[in-house]
Amino acid sequence: MKRRALQALSTNLASRQPSAGRQASLRTWLYEPIGDDGECINSSHTVIGTPILRVNALKVNSAILAAKSPFFLKLFSNGMKESDDKQATLKIADSEEKAFMELLRFMYSGKLTPTTEPTLLVDILMVADKFEVISCMKLCGQRLIGLPMTLESAVLCLDLPSSIPVPAALTEAAKKFLAERYKQFLSSEFQDELMRVPLPGIMAILSSNQPGIASQEDVYDFVLRWADSRYPNSEERRKILSSCLLPLAPQVCSKTNAIQIDQPSCIVDFTLKHEQCARLFPSGSIRSPPFHCAGHGFFLSVHCMMEHFVLLIQKLEHNVPVTEAIDYKIEFKKKPSLEFVTKYMQTATTGSKETIGCKAPWSKFIDGPWFIDGKFHLRVHINRAVVVR
Template identity: 60%
Template sequence: MPLTAPMAGARLGAGPGTEVDGGFDFAFAFAFGNDAFSDKVLRLEVVGSDDAPGSGTDAASRKRRREEAEDHDGEGIDSCTLVILQVKTMRVCSVILAAKSPFFLKLFSNGMKESCQRHATIRIADSEERAFKELLHFMYSGKLTPAIEPTLLVDILMAADKFEVVSCMEHCCQRLSRLPMTPKSAVRCLDLPCSISMAATLTKTAKKFLAQWYKDFLSTEFQDELMRVPLAGIQAILSSNRPRTASEESIYDFVLRWARSQYPNSEERDKILSSRLLPLVPLSMTDAIRIDHPSNIVNFTINRDLCNNLFPLGTVRSVPFNCEGLAFFISACCKEKEQLQFFNLSINMIEGKGATWGPIDYKIEVMTRRSLEFVTKHRHTTPPNTRQTVGCKVPWSELMADDSTFFIDGKLHVRVHVKISQQA
């Protein structure tokens, strides 16, 4: 007999007074995996991504792959980026699944081409497989594994949302609200779709947890795992944790390393840095220093007002720039030495881990009002494979004097040359 919507939505009794975890008064755990009560064969295509290592673990790629796999019959999925790892089959009761899920009601009735076939095919990511099996068991029994850990619980919640099992979504949200978060489950909660009723609450809780858990985020203990935390988590950590001024250099270095690991495309990375991350780093680290770097020459300007605001111990930094495979940034700050204030300009290498390079020739030039030409203020050559900050300083009183020769139309003009020699 064809399955109809009224039949699918009917209450299937298991006896008076029956109550299970999901809040239902029926349970069909006895039918789970039982051929005698199964009328359909569910064909699972388990897919993985071949475009990036570890793509099944980070939130952004999990979300992308989940969206790519939404179409149960695989239409519109790019076969170049998704690989069918294995195909599994299981016998299911279409009436039970349709009663719990509009997705399966449509699949088994008249909404999809599989409805008139004995076999029905759905596609899931490899990272969703365990959660999907738990979801199926819940649809039969109204129960989840009692001691299930928070990360898997979030994955089940995501699967329940994908397959429209509202009762399981509500149950997962209730259990998550009672359980303590872990770093992994918190990261998962940053990726919750808005269709989940408690998504905003769980995401807010996750951000607070991550900010507290990684309050010492500059510690070497956390560096590897922080490289896997998605953008929303990094924003939460930076927004809630403000280490002392002496750590600013380390914060900036951390932000740039994270951005390089998450966004290989330099254009996308610079956009994320300038609009989402650098404004969260202590002091002004926006585009106040404007960079134009054809070849190995970097030109930038700093407004006089910005320089003035650096007193007594402020810092401003440029967006990163690349030179022959290495990344750098320029910083300007006010420093005190022997009770005197100095304006300090420096060139900083962001990271050289795993890379090799020859000697680097640095030259810093400043345009003066007298000649309107650039005058060399500092030159230095660093040894091969040496990560070293190079800079020069000017007495603060000389820089900011009313008759200062360093400002032209209210701007300090600086030019930096970076030349990397090939190793012999």
């Protein structure tokens, strides 16, 4: 069916050419992507690591395509002259085929096939960007603005590559839709859905709904879980959290910055100032930015609870697919030796509901030998132990 459709389109395009002298042959190699390491077609028309599905030859008007696209202008004016091949060759992914054929129709007619599918319009928009057909990109943007906004279209529009110019009205409509949809974004019914929302959408949700949130702690927990899900690279995740997300929650941000972190591997050092700890009395708390050890995400929280100093290590993950044992150790630096001493050790499974941490009477902590030059130094060791069968 696809082959007959392509042949019909080829005949249609060729019949609309004003002169035979402008006719050219455009050959499309359709392939199935394997990944980022897939190779392009080489001079002998073979593919290394990327399987060819089929090759299609279309008769096109080079003048029409060159007039609409700098890409095709260069292809027909330079590429064919510098090659012994009498056909211009394009390599497109199999998933791009439908959008590419729609792009060719647009370049001949100046019109897009009527559709209410935002996915198809976004696909055409991306192909038009790839082949530098600016007029088609503008029309796709206008069509998308005219469609009723849905979760699918909002996510698609906000998750486009930064190189593609998206109309400001479309971006604002998508952000407004998401902010309105997720007024109660901390509700459990939205948690799985929100993990698929891209960064601009999450920022719009937080910016719009933050004043109405009762618990800053819950917002912070959500932000950590979302960042952990979307950004597996720790450096990228830390940058996104510090520059984009945490500034949207000022109260949480001020708490987070109170703890300085050094993370060489699975030994994490924390430093708190005496005045910061003193302000926790009688019922305050501080939380650290997220950190990753032994294949899991964690954060540290320090509390003053019922006149006790409480230190907790908590996991980011709510659902851990593999249950395994983790060794925890907490050390405090002490005067006068200025060496770390072990205050807590435990082995627990990642799926355990048990709280990991230690506590001490508040007065013994705040007035004890743990502050050196006005700073409290603690060290956390987290290591993977034996897998629990």
